[in-house]
Amino acid sequence: MAWLTPSRKFALTCLAVIGGATIGSYIDVDRLIIGWISVLWLIVALSGQSEPIETIAWSLFGLTFGAFLWQVTSGEVWLNLAIIGKISDSLGHLRDLIVDKISFALPEPQGSLMSGILLGNRVKLDQDLINTFRAVGLTHIIAVSGYNLTILTANALSIFWPIMGRKALWVSAGLIMVFVIITGAPASILRAATMALTVLLAKYLGRPNKAINILIFATAILVLFEPKIVFDVGFQLSVGATYGLIRLSPYLNRLFSKTKLPVTLRQILAETFAAIILTTPLIIGHFERLSVISPLANILVLPLIPLAMAIGIIGAALMIVPILGNTIMLASWPLLFWTVWISEKLASWQFASTNLTLPAWIIAAFMVLIVGGLEWLNIKRPLQYDLFDRLSAKEDEI
Numbered sequence: 001m002a003w004l005t006p007s008r009k010f011a012l013t014c015l016a017v018i019g020g021a022t023i024g025s026y027i028d029v030d031r032l033i034i035g036w037i038s039v040l041w042l043i044v045a046l047s048g049q050s051e052p053i054e055t056i057a058w059s060l061f062g063l064t065f066g067a068f069l070w071q072v073t074s075g076e077v078w079l080n081l082a083i084i085g086k087i088s089d090s091l092g093h094l095r096d097l098i099v100d101k102i103s104f105a106l107p108e109p110q111g112s113l114m115s116g117i118l119l120g121n122r123v124k125l126d127q128d129l130i131n132t133f134r135a136v137g138l139t140h141i142i143a144v145s146g147y148n149l150t151i152l153t154a155n156a157l158s159i160f161w162p163i164m165g166r167k168a169l170w171v172s173a174g175l176i177m178v179f180v181i182i183t184g185a186p187a188s189i190l191r192a193a194t195m196a197l198t199v200l201l202a203k204y205l206g207r208p209n210k211a212i213n214i215l216i217f218a219t220a221i222l223v224l225f226e227p228k229i230v231f232d233v234g235f236q237l238s239v240g241a242t243y244g245l246i247r248l249s250p251y252l253n254r255l256f257s258k259t260k261l262p263v264t265l266r267q268i269l270a271e272t273f274a275a276i277i278l279t280t281p282l283i284i285g286h287f288e289r290l291s292v293i294s295p296l297a298n299i300l301v302l303p304l305i306p307l308a309m310a311i312g313i314i315g316a317a318l319m320i321v322p323i324l325g326n327t328i329m330l331a332s333w334p335l336l337f338w339t340v341w342i343s344e345k346l347a348s349w350q351f352a353s354t355n356l357t358l359p360a361w362i363i364a365a366f367m368v369l370i371v372g373g374l375e376w377l378n379i380k381r382p383l384q385y386d387l388f389d390r391l392s393a394k395e396d397e398i
């Protein structure tokens with residue numbers, strides 16, 4: 001059986017398109033020439049050549065097509081979905097109303113923090129608190145991004161799966177859809193939802209290799225419609241975090257299984273560390289800062305955010321009955337208070353964070369080593385199932 005199955009060839013081509021779009025931003029080649037080269041490689045790929053030649057042809061087609069796409073679009077969005085903009089504009093008043101209702105239901109700074117978690121709204125957040133989150137590596141919880149929503153989705157699954165089984169997938173998907181609607185469906189949220197839904201599909205399949213192909217396909221779709229997204233920090237962090245959840249967290253979870261920690265806590269720790277490991281080089285590269293205390297801060301805070309988010313969404317949805325909505329929203333106060341309190345305590349440590357500047361090639365080398373090492377590990381010691389498959393097996397036994 002050939003190692004390069006059709007799905008892997010397709011994933012390789014998608015990966016080549018992403019690389020080609022990146023390369024296309026640095027080169028200046030006549031679009032007609034590169035377009036014809038792309039067509040020629042496509043003809044070779046479809047002409048029934050031997051597997052090595054076919055694989056090379058698909059790869060070169062992806063690279064040249066990606067570069068052609070950049071040359072044609074200059075990296076900008078080329079598909080104008082006006083309806084999304086109209087939806088976002090029409091829901092703008094709803095977002096403002098939700099922010100006002102949250103501010104009424106919760107004291108500060110917990111009210112502003114809830115607005116930040118649900119809507120990415122930092123307007124009312126105190127700048128000192130924002131700096132505190134930055135120092136302990138928790139800024140992502142108040143920035144609606146793929147990284148944020150991906151981690152929240154994964155942790156929500158870890159919490160609800162032992163209780164609800166596979167129905168937790170539908171609950172998480174429903175929360176994502178409500179989240180998209182409440183935030184007004186801007187482009188950044190749609191990208192975040194794409195990554196979060198990729199995690200759900202990966203967990204449903206339970207097979208890392210298939211999940212990686214899905215991640216590559218989802219990423220390629222986003223790049224296809226907006227090539228310049230490859231340079232967006234939120235996009236890079238979301239892809240890195242999702243890759244970590246899919247590829248690294250199963251190995252970390254197996255490592256933590258040797259401890260006496262509860263199953264759900266092991267999964268949350270594995271997912272948190274996996275995301276941190278895959279995103280830290282990117283954070284250093286973009287922000288030139290390393291939060292030494294970030295792993296501890298995320299472990300102490302991140303598992304609570306999905307619950308706070310769920311309470312906030314339910315409370316916001318029930319604001320039409322003020323007493324009921326405010327009461328439910330107030331239930332999130334202990335979680336938000338803990339988030340602020342522990343962040344301030346950790347940020348007060350002298351070694352909490354440090355400035356760190358590294359050349360881009362070193363950051364790229366780190367990412368290549370991490371990803372290459374994980375892929376090598378997957379070849380040598382592949383995991384055929386993850387935590388959710390084991391839970392399903394137990395349910396079947398019962």
